[in-house]
Amino acid sequence: MTTLLRAIRQLLRLAVRCDARRLTRAVALLAVGYLSTPLIAVCLKSLTTAALARSAATGTWLALTTALLLVLELMMTHFAHLSYFELGELEELALQNEVISLAHGTTGLEQLDRPGFADTLALVREELPRTRAALEAVLQLGGMALQLTVTTVLLGLLNPWLLLLILAALVPVAAGNRAQLLIDRAKETAAPRIRLGRHLLELATAEASAKEVRLSGAEAVLTERQRRDWRSVTATLWRAQASAALLRAVGQLVFAAAYGGAIVLVVRQALSGGSGLGDVILVITLAAQVSFQVSTTLGLLTILQGAGRTLERLHSLRVAHRPDTAASTGTSGVPSALTVGIRLEEVSFSYPGSDRKILDRVTLDIPAGTALALVGENGAGKSTLVKLLCGLYRPTGGRILVDGVDLAEGGPEEWQRRTATLFQDFARLELRLRDNVGIGDLDLLDDDAALRQSIDAADAGPIPDQVPGGLDGLLGHSYGDGAELSGGQWQKLGLARALLRRRPLLVALDEPASALDATAEHALFERFADLATEARTDTGAVTLLVSHRFSTVRMADLIVVLEQGRISELGTHAQLAAAGGLYAELYDLQARVYT
Template sequence: MKTLLLAVHQLLRIAVRCDARRLTRAVALMAVGFLSTPLIALCLKSLTTAAVAHDASVATWLALCTALLLVLELMMNHFAHLSYFELGELEELSLQNEVIALAHGSSGLEQFDSPGYADTLALIREELPRTRACLEAVLQLGGLVLQMALTSVLLGLLDPWLLLLPLAGAVPVVAGNRAQLLIDRAKELAAPENRLGRHLLEVATTQSSVKEIRLAAAEDVLLRRHRADWSRASRVVGGAQLTAAVLRAAGQLVFAAGYGGAIYLVVGRAVSGGAGLGDVILVITLASQISLQVSTALGLLTALQGAGRTMERLAELRGPAVHDDDALTDVPAVLTRGIRLENVSFSYPGSDRKVLDEVTLDIPAGTALAVVGENGAGKSTLVKLLCGLYRPTSGRILVDGADLAGCDARQWQSRTGTLFQDFARLELRLRDNIGIGDLGRLDDDPALHTALRAAEAEQVEERVPGGLDGLLGRGYGDGAELSGGQWQKLGLARALMRRRPLMVALDEPASALDATAEHALFERFADLCAGASAETGAITLLVSHRFSTVRMADLIVVLEKGRVSELGTHAELAAGGGLYAELYDLQVRVYS
C-alpha cells in the first residue's frame, strides 16, 4: 500500500507541476463519467418500477435520463483522454530528465561502478516508458473510488448487509497488491541476468560487433548464452507470476461468493414481498458494476505498483542530500606550481584491490607528462583521478597547493580538456559532436572549424552532407557513417574546444590511427598546447603505448602494478635499463 500511495502522490505532484489546469479539466470530466455509472443503475430501478406501474410519463423521462447518463459515461472519459494523454507524455519526459540529472548529479563516477546502481538504473530505464499511462491509471482509480462510494451508499440504503459486497471487492484488490509485490521482487532478483541478456542481444545485432561475431562463427555461442540467461531470469519471474496468479484467483473467488450472496439476498426478499422488481434490477446492475470495478482496479493497481517501485528506485538514486558545495575552493586561474600527488591510493567501489598504490608524483606547471606501463598498471585510473572523476581512497591531489578534493569539481572539470580511450560517439549533428566540448560556443562556427583543423578532421566535415549541421550515424536518421579514426578525431576536436585549460588529458588519443599519423597529430597538438601552457601553465597528460609519441614528452612516468617505478625523460629512462627501456627496445625491434 505504501508503494501504491507513493506512486499516486508522485504522479499527481509531477502532473500539477507540468500543467495543473489540464489536470483539473481531466479530473472533472472523468468524475462526471464515473459517477454516471451507478446513477444509471438507479435510473433503471426507477424506470422498472414506473414501467411495472404503467406510468408512461415518468418512464419516458427516466428513459431520457438513462440515455443522457449513458452518453456522459461513454463520452466524458474520451474528452478527458485528450487532456491527460499529453500530460502523461510530459510526465514521462520530466522523469527522464530527472533520471539524467540524477545520473550526472555527482561530479564523480563512483556510483557507476556499483552493480546495484547499474541494476537500479537499468530497471528504471526499462520501466519509464510505462509511466506514460500511469497518470491515466491514477485518474481512473480515483474515479473508481468515487464510483464505488456512491455504489456503496445505494446498496446500503437498500439493505445494510449489501455493504459487505464492496468489502468483498477489496479482497481481490489486496490479493492483487500482494501478487504484484512478489513479481517486483522477482524482477529485481532477475535484473542481472536480464541486463546481461540485453547486452548479448545488442552485441549480436550491432554493426560494430557483428562482423567479428560472423568471422569467429560465434553466433551459436552467443545464442546459447542468451537463451541460458533469459531462461534463468524467466524461471525466477515465471515462478513469481504463477504464485501471483493463484493469489489473484483466490481473491476473485471470494468476490464471486459475495456477488452470489448479494443476488440471493435480494431475490429472496423479492420473493417474500420485501423488495420490488426495481430493487432486484438495482442490485444486479450495481453488483455487475462492482465486478467490473474490481477487475479494472486490479489492472490499475498492477500498473501503479510498478510505477511505485519506479518512484522508490528514483528515491534510491537520489539518496540522502549531500551538501558538498559549501566552502569549496576556487581553482586557480593559472597554474604556477603544478599538480602534486601525495601517497595516492585508489580502489574501485566494491573492490579491495588497489589500482593505484601510494603514488607520489610532482607534475610542474606547463609540463607535458607521458604515462606508460603495461595493461592494468593504472594509467587510465590516474587520468580519471586527475580529472576529478574519482577521489583517492587515501592520499591527496594538490593543485598549486590546494587539495583537489576541496575544490569545486565542476569548475576544475570545466578547465580540463579530455579524450578518453572509450570516447563517445554522439549520433547527433557534427556541430553537437564538437561543440559539446564548450557548450557556450556551440554555434560559433569559426571556433568549431579551428578545432576541426587542430584535430586534422577537416575531411570529416567535407564528407558529411550539410557540413556542421549534418547528422552523424545511422541510429536515428540517415546520417554519415564514420570510421573509428574519424570518430576519434572528432573526440579530439571536442577536447580542443576548451578555453584556457589547466590540464589536457589524452588517454590513448589516437589508438585508431597508425603510428605515423599519431606522431604527426601529437606534434601539432603539442604546438597548440604550448600556447595554453604559456598562458595558463596548463599540464598536458598523455597516455600512449607508442614510444615514438611518448618520447616527445617533457617528463615520463612509468607505472607498474599501480606504483611509480620510474620517472624521467626519455633519454634517462631509455638508458636506465628498467621497464621503460625494456618496452622501448621491444617496440623498436617490432618496427625496425
C-alpha cells in the same frame, strides 16, 4: 499498500508541478463521467417503476435522463484522456530528467561503478516508460473510488447485508497486492541475468563486435549462452507469474461467490414482498458495476504497484546519490591559470565494491606547463590516474592539489570545465556533426567558425564536406540515415571536441592515436607538441599523454612509469633510457621492431 499510497502521492504531486490546470480539468471531467455510472442504475430503477405504473411522462423524462448520463459516461472520460495523457508524458519526461541527473549529478563517476546502483538504474530505465500510464491509473482509481462510495451508499440503503459485497471486493485487492510483490521480487532476482542476456545479444548483433563474432565463429556459443540465461530468467519470472495468477484467481472467486449471494438475497427479498422489481434491477445493475469496478481496480492497482516499485527504486537512487557538497557550496578554488601545478599526495584508489587497489600511495609533483607522459603495461593504472586528475573520481586515499588547493574541496565541477580530454574509449555521438564537436564547449555550439577551427586543428577538415548537411548533418545510422565514419574519423572528431575547450588547465589524451593511420598519427603528435606549447604559454596548463608509442612519449618533459599501481620510474626520456629499468626495456623492445 504503503508503496501504493506513496506512489499515488508522488504522482499527483508531480502532476501538480508539471501542469496543475490540466490536472484540475482532467479530474473534473472524470468526476462527471464516473458519477454518471451509478446514477444510471438509479434511473433504471425509477424507469422500471414508472413503466410498471404506466406513467408515460415520467418514463420519458427518465429515459432521456438515462440517455444523457450514458453520453456523459462515455464522453467525459474521453475528453479527460486528452488532458491526462499529455500530463502523463510530461511526468515521464520529468522523471527521465531526474534519472539523468541522478546518474550524472555528482562530480565523480563512482556510483556508476557500484553494482547495486547499476542494477537499480537499469531497472528504472527499463520501467520508466510504463509510468506514463501511471497518472491515468491514479485518476481512474480515484473515479472508481467515487463510484464505489456512491454504490456502497445505495446498497446500504437497500439492505445492510449487501455491504458485504463491498468487503468481499477487498479480498481480490489484497490478493493482487501480494501477487505483484511476488512478480517484483522475481524481477529483482533476475535483473543481473537480464542485463547479461541483453549484453550477449548486443555482442552478436552490434556492428562494432559482429565482425569479430563472425570471424571467430562464436555465434553459436553466444546464442547458446544467451538462450541458457534467458531460459533461466524466464523460468524465474514464469514461476512468479504463475503464483501471482493463482492468488488473483482465488481473490476473484471469493468476490464471485459474494456477487451471486447478493443477487439471491435481493431476489428472495422481492419474492417475499420486501422490495419491488425496481430494487432487483438496481441491485443487479449495481452488482454488475461493482464487478466491473473491482476488475478494473485490480488492473489499475497492478499498474500502480509496478509504478510504485519503479518510484521506490528511483528513491533508492536518490538515497545512493551522493552530491558533492564541497563543490556545490564552496567557492571554487580553480585558478584562472596554473602557477604552481598539480600535486598528488599519497593517492590511492579502489573501485566501489572492490578491495583491490588500482593505484597505491602515488605521490607526484607536476609543475605548471609540464608535458607529462604516462607509461606502463596494461592494467598498471594509467587510465584510472587520468580520470582522477580529470576529477571524474575522488581518491579513496590521499588527495590531489591544484595550485595548493585540494581538488575535492576547491570545485571539482569547475575543474572539469577547465579540462580538455580525449579518452581511449571516446564517445561516438550519433547526432549532428555540430553536436558531436560542440559539446566540447557548449557556449560555442552555434559558432561555426570555432567549430571548423577545432575540426581543422584535429586534422578532420574534410569531414564536414563529406557529411550531407555539413555541420548540421547527421552522423551514424542508429537514429536516422546519417553519414557513416571510419574509426579514425570518429577519433578525430573526439580530438576536435577536446581542442574546442577554451583555456584549459589540463589537456589529457589517453591513447589518442589508437584508431589512426601512420600519417594521421604523426600529424596528431605534431599537434600535441604544439598544443603543449600553447597551453604552457597561455594558462600554464599541464598536458598529459598516455601512449604506448615511445616515439611520441619521448617528446614529454616528464615521463612517469606506472607498475602495479605505483610509480616505479620518473624522469626524462634520456634519464629513463639510461637507467636500464622497465622504461628502457619497453623502449628497446619497440625500437627493435623498427630497426
